[in-house]
Amino acid sequence: MKKIITLSVIFVVCFIVFAVIKMPAAVAINLxxxxxxxxxxxxxxxxxxxxxxxSQLRFQSEEGINSINWDISGWALFLGKFKGxxxxxxxxxxxxxxxxxxxxxxxxxxxxxxxxxxxxxxVEHAMPRLQLPVPVNAKGRVIIxxxxxxxxxxxxxxxxxxxxxxxxxxxxxxxxxxxxxxSGNLSCKSGDVAVLVDPDNRLGIEADAxxxxxxxxxxxxxxxxxASLPKEVHDAxxxxxxADNQGRYPLNF
Numbered sequence: 599m600k601k602i603i604t605l606s607v608i609f610v611v612c613f614i615v616f617a618v619i620k621m622p623a624a625v626a627i628n629l630x631x632x633x634x635x636x637x638x639x640x641x642x643x644x645x646x647x648x649x650x651x652x653s654q655l656r657f658q659s660e661e662g663i664n665s666i667n668w669d670i671s672g673w674a675l676f677l678g679k680f681k682g683x684x685x686x687x688x689x690x691x692x693x694x695x696x697x698x699x700x701x702x703x704x705x706x707x708x709x710x711x712x713x714x715x716x717x718x719x720x721v722e723h724a725m726p727r728l729q730l731p732v733p734v735n736a737k738g739r740v741i742i743x744x745x746x747x748x749x750x751x752x753x754x755x756x757x758x759x760x761x762x763x764x765x766x767x768x769x770x771x772x773x774x775x776x777x778x779x780x781s782g783n784l785s786c787k788s789g790d791v792a793v794l795v796d797p798d799n800r801l802g803i804e805a806d807a808x809x810x811x812x813x814x815x816x817x818x819x820x821x822x823x824x825a826s827l828p829k830e831v832h833d834a835x836x837x838x839x840x841a842d843n844q845g846r847y848p849l850n851f
Contacts, residue, residue, distance in 0.1 A: 623650035648672055661723075663687060663695050678705045687718070692739060695719045699744070708749075715744035715759075721766055737774075738766035742784075750789050752811040757786035761793060770830050777801055777827065800824045801831075805849050820846035 624643040639662070641654030648670045656662030663686050670682035680703040687696025699715030721738040744759035762781035767774045778800040782793040791809040805819025821838065822845050823831045838847040 623647055623652075661695075674702070675705075679703065680705060689718060693720060695723065697742075710747075710749040712744055712747040715742070715747070717742040717744075721763065735769040736766055738763050744784070750786070752789050753791050753809065754786035754789060757784055757791060759784040768831075770828050772828065772830075775828055777831075782807070795819065800827060802846070803849070804846075817849055817851055819849045821849050822846045 622643075623645050626647045627640060627643055635657075637658040639654075639656040641652060641656075643653075644651045650668055652666040654662050654664050655666060665688065666684065666686040668682055668684045670680070674681035681701065683698070683700045685698040687694040689696045695718070697715065697717040699717075700713045702711045703709070718739060718741050721736050721740055724740050725734070725736060740761065740763050742759065742761045744757070747757050747759070748755040750756075760781060760783055762779065764779050766777050766780060768777055780795070780799050780801075780803070782795040785792050785794070787808070790811075793807040795803050795805045795807065797804045800823070802822030802824065803819065805817055805821075807815070807817045809815050820842075821835055823835055835847045838849060841847050
């Protein structure tokens with residue numbers, strides 16, 4: 599009798615493990631759907647929970663992320679971590695939000711770590727989320743590369759990376775013109791996300807940007823556009839305040 603019970607337990611455990619390993623991703627997402635944030639729209643799902651593909655993810659009917667592929671480590675669960683890698687979008691399609699990275703989530707401490715992350719999006723995607731002191735229409739590409747990130751309060755414990763745009767075009771009264779590349783180093787300061795802008799740019803921007811608690815975004819520094827830029831750029835800079843003795847206009851917003 600004892601032997602039968604033991605064999606039955608082994609059989610049940612093996613069946614459960616096999617069922618979890620082979621569970622289709624579509625079934626898992628269907629089970630999780632009541633717990634997903636409202637407004638999320640999911641496309642076609644294929645594969646299983648460990649290696650799968652999602653055709654599209656949208657939030658509140660906005661433009662979404664296409665072709666999401668994931669690979670999750672089952673062994674990491676025994677160490678109390680939800681760990682894997684993800685890839686999404688088409689890097690060759692400039693209009694796509696695309697990227698890749700390795701992630702880990704602590705099941706007990708809820709700590710998030712990211713490594714070797716790349717995120718690419720258009721300037722048009724980013725502009726609506728920025729509250730600039732002067733209205734600007736711009737286009738280009740934004741690339742974020744993270745060497746490492748670990749979560750903390752309010753946002754980070756560690757952060758090392760770069761945010762850059764190879765070229766940004768701005769619409770002026772006489773048409774579009776280039777302001778060239780912009781880049782900045784990403785770091786974590788007392789839990790806040792900090793960006794130190796590389797001053798080698800055509801706008802002559804020297805600034806520190808900080809994302810603080812409650813999404814409080816602050817930029818402090820100066821701007822001194824190159825003389826070769828259109829007159830309207832120099833006129834717009836004057837709206838920022840009075841220039842100092844070096845011809846720099848203040849950036850505070």
